[in-house]
Amino acid sequence: MDLFLHLWIMIFIYSIFAMSLNLEMGYTGLFNFGHIAFFGIGAYTSALLTLHQIPFALAFVVALVASGFFGFLLSIPSLRLRGDYFGIATLGFGEILRMVFQNEVWLTKGPMGLPGIPKPILFSYRFATLPQYLLLTMGLTIVTFLILRIIIRSPLGRTLRGIREDEIVLMALGKNAFHFKIKSVVIGSVFAGLAGVLWTHYTTFISPGDFTLSETILVLLIVVLGGKGTEWGPLMGAFVLIFFQESLRFLKLPTEWGRYLAPLQQMIFGGLLIFLMIYRPEGLIREKGEGR
Amino acid sequence: MTESFLEVRDVYSGYGKIEVLHGVSLTVAPKEIVCVIGPNGSGKSTLLKTIVGLIQPTRGFIQFDGSEISHKEPEENVELGIAYIPQGKNIFPSLTVMENLEMGGISLKDSRKARNAIQEIWERYPILQKRRKIKAGSLSGGEKQVLAMARASILQPRLILLDEPSIGLAPKVIDEMYHHINRMNREGIPLLIVEQNARKALRLAHRAYVLDLGRNRLEDTGEGLLNNEEVQHLYLGR
Amino acid sequence: MSYILQSIFNGLLAGCIYALFAMGLTMVYRVLNFVNFAHGELIMWGAYLLYLFMGDPFHFPLYVALIPALGFTILLGLGMDWIVFKPLRRTNRLTLLIAALGISFFLRNGAQLFWGAELRTYGFEIKRGWRLFHISMTANQMAIILATLGCIIIVYLLLYRSIIGKAMRAVSDNLELARVTGINAKKTIRFTWIISSALACVGGILLALDTNLQPGMGMINLVKAFAAILLGGVGNVWGALWGGIFIGLAENLSVLFISTGYKDSIAFGMMVLLLLLRPRVLYGSQE
Numbered sequence: 001m002d003l004f005l006h007l008w009i010m011i012f013i014y015s016i017f018a019m020s021l022n023l024e025m026g027y028t029g030l031f032n033f034g035h036i037a038f039f040g041i042g043a044y045t046s047a048l049l050t051l052h053q054i055p056f057a058l059a060f061v062v063a064l065v066a067s068g069f070f071g072f073l074l075s076i077p078s079l080r081l082r083g084d085y086f087g088i089a090t091l092g093f094g095e096i097l098r099m100v101f102q103n104e105v106w107l108t109k110g111p112m113g114l115p116g117i118p119k120p121i122l123f124s125y126r127f128a129t130l131p132q133y134l135l136l137t138m139g140l141t142i143v144t145f146l147i148l149r150i151i152i153r154s155p156l157g158r159t160l161r162g163i164r165e166d167e168i169v170l171m172a173l174g175k176n177a178f179h180f181k182i183k184s185v186v187i188g189s190v191f192a193g194l195a196g197v198l199w200t201h202y203t204t205f206i207s208p209g210d211f212t213l214s215e216t217i218l219v220l221l222i223v224v225l226g227g228k229g230t231e232w233g234p235l236m237g238a239f240v241l242i243f244f245q246e247s248l249r250f251l252k253l254p255t256e257w258g259r260y261l262a263p264l265q266q267m268i269f270g271g272l273l274i275f276l277m278i279y280r281p282e283g284l285i286r287e288k289g290e291g292r
Numbered sequence: 293m294t295e296s297f298l299e300v301r302d303v304y305s306g307y308g309k310i311e312v313l314h315g316v317s318l319t320v321a322p323k324e325i326v327c328v329i330g331p332n333g334s335g336k337s338t339l340l341k342t343i344v345g346l347i348q349p350t351r352g353f354i355q356f357d358g359s360e361i362s363h364k365e366p367e368e369n370v371e372l373g374i375a376y377i378p379q380g381k382n383i384f385p386s387l388t389v390m391e392n393l394e395m396g397g398i399s400l401k402d403s404r405k406a407r408n409a410i411q412e413i414w415e416r417y418p419i420l421q422k423r424r425k426i427k428a429g430s431l432s433g434g435e436k437q438v439l440a441m442a443r444a445s446i447l448q449p450r451l452i453l454l455d456e457p458s459i460g461l462a463p464k465v466i467d468e469m470y471h472h473i474n475r476m477n478r479e480g481i482p483l484l485i486v487e488q489n490a491r492k493a494l495r496l497a498h499r500a501y502v503l504d505l506g507r508n509r510l511e512d513t514g515e516g517l518l519n520n521e522e523v524q525h526l527y528l529g530r
Numbered sequence: 531m532s533y534i535l536q537s538i539f540n541g542l543l544a545g546c547i548y549a550l551f552a553m554g555l556t557m558v559y560r561v562l563n564f565v566n567f568a569h570g571e572l573i574m575w576g577a578y579l580l581y582l583f584m585g586d587p588f589h590f591p592l593y594v595a596l597i598p599a600l601g602f603t604i605l606l607g608l609g610m611d612w613i614v615f616k617p618l619r620r621t622n623r624l625t626l627l628i629a630a631l632g633i634s635f636f637l638r639n640g641a642q643l644f645w646g647a648e649l650r651t652y653g654f655e656i657k658r659g660w661r662l663f664h665i666s667m668t669a670n671q672m673a674i675i676l677a678t679l680g681c682i683i684i685v686y687l688l689l690y691r692s693i694i695g696k697a698m699r700a701v702s703d704n705l706e707l708a709r710v711t712g713i714n715a716k717k718t719i720r721f722t723w724i725i726s727s728a729l730a731c732v733g734g735i736l737l738a739l740d741t742n743l744q745p746g747m748g749m750i751n752l753v754k755a756f757a758a759i760l761l762g763g764v765g766n767v768w769g770a771l772w773g774g775i776f777i778g779l780a781e782n783l784s785v786l787f788i789s790t791g792y793k794d795s796i797a798f799g800m801m802v803l804l805l806l807l808r809p810r811v812l813y814g815s816q817e
Contacts, residue, residue, distance in 0.1 A: 029624075031624055031627065031628075033631070077802050078802075083622075083623060083624050083627075084564065084565055084623040084624060084626075084627045085565075085760075087624070087627050088565060088567070088627075088753070088756050089798075089801060089802075091753070092753045092756075092757075092797075092798040092801065093798070095749070095750065095753065095794075095795075095798075096795045096798050099791065099792060099794065099795055102791070103789065103791035103792060213635075213749060214635075217631065217632075217635050220628065220631070224628065259646065260643055263639035263640070263642040263643040264639070264643060266635060266636075266638075266639040267635075267636050267639045267640055267643065269635065270631075270632045270633065270634070270635030270636030270637075270639065271632065271636055272632075273628060273629070273631065273632030273635070274614055274629050274632035274633060274636065277614075277618065277621075277625050277626075277628055277629040277632065278614065278617050278618060278629065281621075281625055344710055346706055346709070346710065365709075366706075366709040366710045367709060367712065367713075367714060367715070369710075370709075370710060370711070370712035371712070375710075376710040378706070378707060378710070381704055381707060382707065383707075384699070384700045384703040384704060384707065384708075385703055386699055386702070386703050387696060387699055387700060387703065391696050391699075391700075394693065394696060395696065395697065395700050395708070395711050395712075395713060396711060396712075398693060398697065398711065398712055398713055399711075399712030399713075443711065447712065
């Protein structure tokens with residue numbers, strides 16, 4: 001039963017994370033490979049604040065604002081770049097941030113990590129047990145889904161999709177594509193931060209090693225597998241991949257295998273990504289109107 | 293019946309989902325100059341690209357000197373002796389003039405043949421020899437066109453496909469270029485020339501076609517089309 | 531003062547290695563018009579393959595082990611292109627980038643599977659070196675400089691004195707024109723991968739010689755190589771050379787001012803500065 005709850009909590013957390021990347025990547029066409037950085041910023045901010053006795057509600061808001069703010073900072077220099085350069089630049093940013101987490105020991109305790117992160121308390125209700133946490137994550141997933149759905153279907157959303165299709169046409173129409181891209185990255189970063197907050201209070205211990213390229217690949221794979229640019233795609237992808245990843249963990253395999261299992265699993269993910277790009281780039285759920 | 297050297301029969305082709313040629317046919321006899329004229333977007337460039345193999349036709353038949361080349365790749369067609377000079381970007385800008393010519397000779401198995409051919413180029417086009425160490429990108433428009441034609445002639449081609457050779461060039465340069473085209477033809481090479489500035493080409497051509505919206509529209513001798521009132525009105529701007 | 535000179539020397543040393551990485555990366559970019567995200571893994575596997583052939587069960591001496599290390603790295607590069615990039619030739623750059631990310635991930639974890647995540651070294655003893663003009667250098671470091679010079683000379687001869695090198699430059703200029711000129715584009719592309727992989731392999735070995743081996747060494751150096759080619763002008767092989775040297779110098783001189791933990795982020799910082807000051811270099815979807 002515990003495994004079941006754990007599984008769903010992780011699926012929901014990654015759904016939010018994937019939906020946020022989907023907004024940037026799937027809808028606006030911005031391949032932000034440093035997206036994990038905002039997950040990390042949300043996580044560390046909320047962790048540090050709550051560890052210093054700041055109430056969760058406030059920490060939560062600050063964490064989201066921080067993520068959005070850094071998203072804004074990142075987008076200014078890098079959004080000028082063409083698609084694939086943007087990808088590499090954001091990837092570099094993600095790595096740099098991880099180095100910051102690792103080196104600024106006075107702030108983040110560096111590689112030793114932050115233990116004992118308290119469970120969230122909202123309106124005097126403590127989300128401590130698994131079912132309670134599940135409720136929290138599920139609720140926030142639904143909220144995220146609805147908010148993003150509203151955004152996608154709004155004029156803003158149509159503009160973002162237009163940017164993905166043809167930036168030149170859009171600029172000819174007089175809209176400033178750059179500002180819209182920033183909006184997309186900031187919103188995406190805020191929700192990534194949200195996922196980070198949920199995650200950090202769930203695992204109660206975080207360290208810089210949790211925010212590496214592997215997580216970026218995972219969330220990228222989720223979005224691509226599920227079908228980028230679709231509403232349900234990220235959820236579908238999260239379900240499939242997290243299920244696979246977490247159930248391996250609980251198969252109670254001998255621990256010596258662990259040394260081989262982790263890289264092997266990652267190799268499968270890498271291979272899956274390659275396979276998808278060659279044979280089914282649109283993922284499981286096809287976008288409306290295109291079989292590209 | 294004259295054996296046609298190049299035969300294009302009922303060819304359909306285009307880019308991905310966009311079909312540009314809807315069943316085009318033409319022939320080029322040995323030692324002929326054939327001209328294709330027509331407005332922008334009529335598919336003239338697409339036609340040449342399809343013949344040389346950069347684009348694969350979806351339907352139709354192309355034959356060169358007796359063998360079918362409908363689905364051959366450009367590299368194979370070059371080996372058969374088909375030279376193609378594209379419109380616009382027709383030289384390698386970061387290579388020197390000399391290196392451009394060396395590339396022209398790359399498919400000649402015999403490097404001595406290539407070197408001799410390059411010697412001939414120097415004699416025929418002294419302007420190129422003078423600038424042989426200069427990067428081709430810094431040449432003038434006319435010089436680039438001459439280099440492109442020289443590059444193609446190293447192959448010892450048996451057919452030359454020219455895409456709008458006079459585009460963007462000054463009248464005097466165009467004259468010079470058509471002088472070279474004429475000379476190559478008198479040495480026995482057939483040419484298929486696509487032109488927008490049709491007057492000069494039509495004067496030189498033995499036969500000509502009008503292509504409009506991806507379809508054959510008219511066919512006649514060069515003189516015939518030149519004097520055709522409809523052609524004059526629609527395509528020669530008179 | 532001698533500390534600064536030493537830093538400059540170290541910077542040049544690192545710069546040589548980065549130059550090799552950048553030159554290999556930019557060659558593939560010139561010819562195929564995309565950034566090979568898995569180039570870092572060619573670097574890493576080059577280094578590990580040498581380790582493999584010098585260790586159990588082969589125990590080859592260094593110069594002998596170099597041959598299979600180079601050979602297999604080249605096969606890896608050719609394989610990458612043949613299995614993944616070739617089927618994707620006609621898609622957009624982003625699909626290629628994601629596929630390359632997948633390859634990179636696959637290869638990095640593959641190395642971790644075989645060799646584990648711990649740091650390893652080639653195990654050469656640090657012999658006494660020399661001292662010239664207040665700069666101390668070891669034999670290993672001299673080897674790095676000589677090897678880099680050798681590679682640069684070979685690349686020059688290739689690109690400017692050999693037909694296939696000139697064909698590479700022609701294909702980089704205009705693939706379609708190259709094909710109709712009679713250049714065998716496929717052969718030229720294969721050759722480009724061979725050179726790119728070879729440069730990555732040599733660079734990776736030199737890096738591991740100077741520092742150590744670990745599965746993540748590819749990725750962080752990819753970012754540096756990328757920064758180097760941006761600095762030198764994308765697609766410009768000599769620019770990549772200078773870009774790499776510049777980054778090496780910048781990294782090693784920066785530790786005079788900031789903490790060494792951030793040394794690896796200097797390259798990224800350079801990139802950001804470049805973008806802020808000269809964004810026109812890369813703006814837009816054209817190129």
